[in-house]
Amino acid sequence: MKSNTFHTAFFIAWRYFFSKKKHHIINIISIISTIGIMVTSAALVIVLSVFNGMEDLVVRSFNQFNPDIKITAVEGKSFALDSFPVKKLETMPEIASVQEVVSDLSLIINEDRQMLAYLKGVNTSYPQTCGMKQLLFDGEFTLQDEEVFFAVPGAIVAGILQLNLNGFDLLKFYYPKRNKSNFATPSEAFNLECLQPSGVFLTNTEYDEKYIFVPIAFARELCDYEDEVTSIELFLKSKKKLSLTQKKVENIVGSAYKVQNQFQQEELLFKTIKSEKLVIFIILGNISWHLSKAKKKEA
Numbered sequence: 001m002k003s004n005t006f007h008t009a010f011f012i013a014w015r016y017f018f019s020k021k022k023h024h025i026i027n028i029i030s031i032i033s034t035i036g037i038m039v040t041s042a043a044l045v046i047v048l049s050v051f052n053g054m055e056d057l058v059v060r061s062f063n064q065f066n067p068d069i070k071i072t073a074v075e076g077k078s079f080a081l082d083s084f085p086v087k088k089l090e091t092m093p094e095i096a097s098v099q100e101v102v103s104d105l106s107l108i109i110n111e112d113r114q115m116l117a118y119l120k121g122v123n124t125s126y127p128q129t130c131g132m133k134q135l136l137f138d139g140e141f142t143l144q145d146e147e148v149f150f151a152v153p154g155a156i157v158a159g160i161l162q163l164n165l166n167g168f169d170l171l172k173f174y175y176p177k178r179n180k181s182n183f184a185t186p187s188e189a190f191n192l193e194c195l196q197p198s199g200v201f202l203t204n205t206e207y208d209e210k211y212i213f214v215p216i217a218f219a220r221e222l223c224d225y226e227d228e229v230t231s232i233e234l235f236l237k238s239k240k241k242l243s244l245t246q247k248k249v250e251n252i253v254g255s256a257y258k259v260q261n262q263f264q265q266e267e268l269l270f271k272t273i274k275s276e277k278l279v280i281f282i283i284l285g286n287i288s289w290h291l292s293k294a295k296k297k298e299a
Helices: 002-018 024-063 086-090 126-130 155-161 216-223 242-253 267-298
Strands: 069-073 095-110 113-122 136-139 148-153 171-176 190-197 199-201 211-215 231-236 257-261
Touching (some): 086 095, 086 231, 086 242, 095 126, 095 155, 095 216, 113 216, 126 231, 148 155, 171 216, 211 216, 231 242
Parallel strands (some): 113 211, 148 190, 148 199
Antiparallel strands (some): 069 231, 069 257, 095 113, 095 171, 095 231, 136 199, 171 190
């Protein structure tokens, strides 16, 4: 029954478009309206497909750098580990690794070139845990060799500082002393530490121009931290129950800490992408609706 109805409707449409009429302008308008609806519908599908592809690319790029769950203090930029339930998180069956991170903005100088970039102090196990070695662009992702510390900057950071991994470049890191209020003498107002670069990472995101990985012991010494961290990063065994795991973590750490998944860590970016998709859908959908409405009137 449905097949007969379809053939009947198709037959009527065929006869309507191609039968001879006294008013040829109606045929022309019908064809133009039909083409307009087809073009706008195709444009809607193509544009939304492009945006979906872009969103997937952005998600993959940022998710390679961001942890599954990130914990930070609601107030202040650092917190002490002696009052934080690290062991409870480590015993959760859903969590594969708990990583301590010390991150802050520092002035970095290489000869006559300088820039501001974020240190990301991590343990030596961090690159293997988060898969950062897959993002290695040049050199080796080595943060520590016995008692020698190394730095791994982003590709744009390395370019601005014009680093030569095969040379003897020594990066100088300056950070304001926490208990120093007199900046009249720069040598006394800033902590100064030096590191040699061992490699360069590339994520094709803004992180390439913002971050440089260093050992967490180095970051703590530079920033005058003892056992404090700026964040705790959690890597899960499976992301299938991410929301449930996030709620469990929130219950364990309490309201004094902010718990964010990968999308919440880049909330503004993903909201912008979704807003752009919605606007494009509304515009093209509105055009298609008006064309179809005009076609009905002429019929």
